[in-house]
Amino acid sequence: xxxxxxxxxxxxxxxxxxxxxxxxxxxxxxxxxxxxxxxxxxxxxxxxxxxxxxxxxxxxxxxxxxxxxxxxxxxxxxxxxxx
Ligand SMILES: [Zn+2]
Numbered sequence: 001x002x003x004x005x006x007x008x009x010x011x012x013x014x015x016x017x018x019x020x021x022x023x024x025x026x027x028x029x030x031x032x033x034x035x036x037x038x039x040x041x042x043x044x045x046x047x048x049x050x051x052x053x054x055x056x057x058x059x060x061x062x063x064x065x066x067x068x069x070x071x072x073x074x075x076x077x078x079x080x081x082x083x
Contacts, residue, residue: 002030007037015044 002010007030013019014027031038 001033002026004030004034004037007031007034008040011040011044014041015048 007014007027010023010027013023031041
């Protein structure tokens with residue numbers, strides 16, 4: 001069985017659709033058994049979809065909202081720090 005380290009070193013291969021099916025099967029097996037690596041793959045796939053998406057200039061509203069919230073929090077914290 002693959003370790004998380006093995007999995008992460010094969011992650012690029014896994015995300016590349018040209019990877020041979022044996023390695024892919026091993027990596028897939030690992031995700032099924034390891035929630036941590038599953039999250040990593042899920043996040044990577046979503047990120048790739050954003051960058052390779054059909055509409056490159058459209059940022060999903062949900063992502064934009066989160067980004068704005070994070071920015072506002074950062075700015076608010078900064079103001080507090082200065083005061
Ligand atoms: Zn793992």
